[in-house]
Amino acid sequence: MDLVRKCQKCQVHANITHLPATPLQPIQSPCPFDQWGMDIVGKLPRAPGQREYLIVAVDYFSKWVEAEALSKITEKEVMKFAWKNIVCRFGIPRAFVMDNGTQFQGAKLRQWCEELKIKQYYTSVATPQSNGQTEVTNRIILQSLKTRLEEAKGNWVDELPGVLWAYRTTPRRSTRESPFSLVYGTEAVVPVEIGEETLRVQQYEPASNNSERRADLDLIQELRHSANARTTAYKAMMAKAYNSKVRHRGFQVGDLVLRRADATKNLGKLDAKWEGPYQVTEVIGSGTYKLHKMDGKEIPRTWNIANLKKYFA
Incomplete structure (x- = not known):
């Protein structure tokens, strides 16, 4: 079971989970034009x-x-x-x-x-x-x-x-x-x-x-x-x-993750669904993270947990 979970090809071609990982936090605005x-x-x-x-x-x-x-x-x-x-x-x-x-x-x-x-x-x-x-x-x-x-x-x-x-x-x-x-x-x-x-x-x-x-x-x-x-x-x-559909999960600094490939490019039918791995370098909060490539190069912008999943090395 552990060998299957760590299989590189199995991980990058795995199905995408559509259940939310963090609760919805509505944006409140107290008055007009605020x-x-x-x-x-x-x-x-x-x-x-x-x-x-x-x-x-x-x-x-x-x-x-x-x-x-x-x-x-x-x-x-x-x-x-x-x-x-x-x-x-x-x-x-x-x-x-x-x-x-x-x-x-x-x-x-x-x-x-x-x-x-x-x-x-x-x-x-x-x-x-x-x-x-x-x-x-x-x-x-x-x-x-x-x-x-x-x-x-x-x-x-x-x-x-x-x-x-x-x-x-x-x-x-x-x-x-x-x-x-x-x-x-x-x-x-x-x-x-x-x-x-x-x-x-x-x-x-x-x-x-x-x-x-x-x-x-x-x-x-x-x-x-x-x-x-x-x-x-x-x-x-x-x-x-x-929130009734939320299945809680999260990452810590140092964790390895895969990123949804269709978040950055259009995919063909046979293309891998996930790309990486990347390393979590900062937890911004509310399911938002900053990532580095494995060579230490920073990935621009922040990434939501909806587009990430744990990578098993």
Whole structure:
């Protein structure tokens, strides 16, 4: 049995375990615009101006989304987007949650965040659930673009504002409120209310509008408190379901591990599912590790336990 367990070929071709190894730890955000998740989507069909990437930012509290089409994904473009679409519109946030892309890890971006006292949290490689809010938003945006475009794929930039508007004015499952209402304290007037006038449109009185808006603003904190309570309950429910499948395992500094091969490249049907071994050099916490090759060379970025398994030498 021990000889089989230590067989090199058996280990690198072994099936991948899909059961989670560590409990889900939902990211909490106490107020609007406190913490934003950021991500890059692409390549998309090339649009005018050579734009084929989409940078997306989501506020963890209100679920408000900002997005912009880019022709290139560089550190400079990320800084311009963050300044224009986040800081200048909603104030300086406490933190950004980003993936390990090079455009998010440059020295200039780090310095800029340090000057503004913005913390940077990075997700582990090939672990999209670490920035789950942004990943979910990306899927919704892409699905909406596909639905609108049909054959004219290169027109996605023109359709993007409408997709963002629809997302911002639609209640989200976790809060049961629209991002628009949590930001502005009232629901937006949407085109359908013009064609088929709603009670709100029919009863609009300019003379009483100011007092009604003041009442909305007086109630906005209550609205946000209720949304926060619902979000907390929703995340607890999701965590409970996820954690019921957890099969605890972990590594210590010095342990030898294999890494999922498909985390770094596309695999053929007969390729090995695992690569390595590597040595664990640091335990970051919450199932996240730093690795070295056997010759001592450091492996860039952090790696989640979902992409690792113990190697038997």
